[in-house]
Amino acid sequence: MSGLNGARVLVTGGAGFIGSHLVDELVRRGAASVTVVDNLVNGRRENIAHHIADAAADDATVRLVADDIRSEAALALVDDADVVFHLACLGVRHSLHNPRENHEVNATATLELLERARAAGVRRFVHVSSSEVFGTAQYAPMNEEHPTWPETVYGGSKLAGEAYARAAYRTHGMPVVVVRPFNTFGPRSHFEGDSGEVLPRTIVRALCGLPGFVYGDGEQTRDFLHVSDTARALAEIAECDAAIGRTVNVGSGAEVTINELVETVARLAGRPDLEPVRLEARPGDVRRLLVDNTLVSELTGFAPRTGFEQGVADLVDWFRTRPESPEEMLSRIEDRNWVASEPAGVTS
Numbered sequence: 001m002s003g004l005n006g007a008r009v010l011v012t013g014g015a016g017f018i019g020s021h022l023v024d025e026l027v028r029r030g031a032a033s034v035t036v037v038d039n040l041v042n043g044r045r046e047n048i049a050h051h052i053a054d055a056a057a058d059d060a061t062v063r064l065v066a067d068d069i070r071s072e073a074a075l076a077l078v079d080d081a082d083v084v085f086h087l088a089c090l091g092v093r094h095s096l097h098n099p100r101e102n103h104e105v106n107a108t109a110t111l112e113l114l115e116r117a118r119a120a121g122v123r124r125f126v127h128v129s130s131s132e133v134f135g136t137a138q139y140a141p142m143n144e145e146h147p148t149w150p151e152t153v154y155g156g157s158k159l160a161g162e163a164y165a166r167a168a169y170r171t172h173g174m175p176v177v178v179v180r181p182f183n184t185f186g187p188r189s190h191f192e193g194d195s196g197e198v199l200p201r202t203i204v205r206a207l208c209g210l211p212g213f214v215y216g217d218g219e220q221t222r223d224f225l226h227v228s229d230t231a232r233a234l235a236e237i238a239e240c241d242a243a244i245g246r247t248v249n250v251g252s253g254a255e256v257t258i259n260e261l262v263e264t265v266a267r268l269a270g271r272p273d274l275e276p277v278r279l280e281a282r283p284g285d286v287r288r289l290l291v292d293n294t295l296v297s298e299l300t301g302f303a304p305r306t307g308f309e310q311g312v313a314d315l316v317d318w319f320r321t322r323p324e325s326p327e328e329m330l331s332r333i334e335d336r337n338w339v340a341s342e343p344a345g346v347t348s
């Protein structure tokens with residue numbers, strides 16, 4: 001089996017930003033069933049509710065199991081899956097104020113899931129890692145052989161997770177593939193709390209008539225891939241037999257500075273007059289990221305379809321049409337969102 005059509009799929013973290021778009025993609029591809037396990041710490045029921053409310057209209061049955069991947073009940077879901085996409089994790093800023101829990105979820109729980117999936121004999125396990133395993137670019141564009149020197153516990157825990165996934169392939173021949181998306185953007189992306197990303201935060205601020213924040217000199221770069229492209233890449237890599245045992249980078253292949261991002265948002269939000277607020281550099285902020293997509297394109301023919309400018313214009317429109325007003329969203333943005341809002345070590 002290499003196709004997703006007719007497969008029983010488990011998506012950890014499937015109520016989150018990328019996971020929910022992956023669920024959309026799996027339904028489009030005719031998965032027989034899609035089980036989402038997500039404890040909703042950062043995910044939202046609403047992100048997949050359109051499938052659950054209207055399951056009869058799709059060929060797939062989508063269901064949400066609101067549980068922690070560290071629980072036995074969540075692990076048991078692996079037993080009924082043909083394909084597992086593992087996306088559940090805690091983010092980079094969370095790792096700055098709660099490194100131990102970040103490690104438990106991103107690394108230890110990944111090992112447990114892999115062990116369970118091996119025992120269950122799953123036909124494909126797609127481990128979703130991150131370009132944060134690299135740290136800052138030592139050369140660009142960055143291929144899969146680029147050294148891994150993560151700058152945060154998040155990057156370290158994602159690297160541990162992917163190392164365990166590769167080990168499952170090397171030691172036991174388990175059909176595993178590791179995917180490293182670069183920065184992903186689009187609808188359902190996070191502006192709030194410690195999940196808040198620069199692009200949605202800047203858009204919400206612009207819609208409130210406020211300038212974007214630039215940390216440091218703003219010349220740090222990111223490689224932004226539209227989430228519809230990320231989801232399609234994940235599905236295509238899962239369907240590719242030649243990808244088994246491989247580690248595959250996925251990005252847009254275009255580099256955007258934070259200064260350019262803030263200018264683009266202000267212009268597309270109709271507020272080109274907004275001058276960015278310049279603040280001191282953030283801890284653990286990598287300097288440069290730019291993908292080399294050669295391997296993913298050789299394996300699957302993948303190429304991004306939505307460019308940065310078009311994707312940001314669409315995202316501004318998406319934020320304009322949220323039920324929450326921009327001011328309500330703004331109240332959920334924390335300016336220094338890498339700082340603990342509770343004592344370190346406390347499980348949220």
Ligand SMILES: NC(=O)c1ccc[n+]([C@@H]2O[C@H](COP(=O)([O-])OP(=O)(O)OC[C@H]3O[C@@H](n4cnc5c(N)ncnc54)[C@H](O)[C@@H]3O)[C@@H](O)[C@H]2O)c1
Pocket residue numbers: 012013014015016017018019037038039040041042043044067068069070086087088089090091105128129130131158180181182183184185195
């Ligand atoms: N967003 C990006 O730019 C980006 C870039 C590279 C890689 N990734 C990777 O993609 C994956 C998805 O990221 P995302 O941006 O959609 O983030 P997200 O926070 O929206 O999704 C992660 C989901 O995991 C869930 N989760 C967290 N801890 C859990 C637990 N203990 N049990 C069950 N569910 C839990 C959250 O509720 C959330 O819905 C992650 O593995 C991340 O490392 C994201």
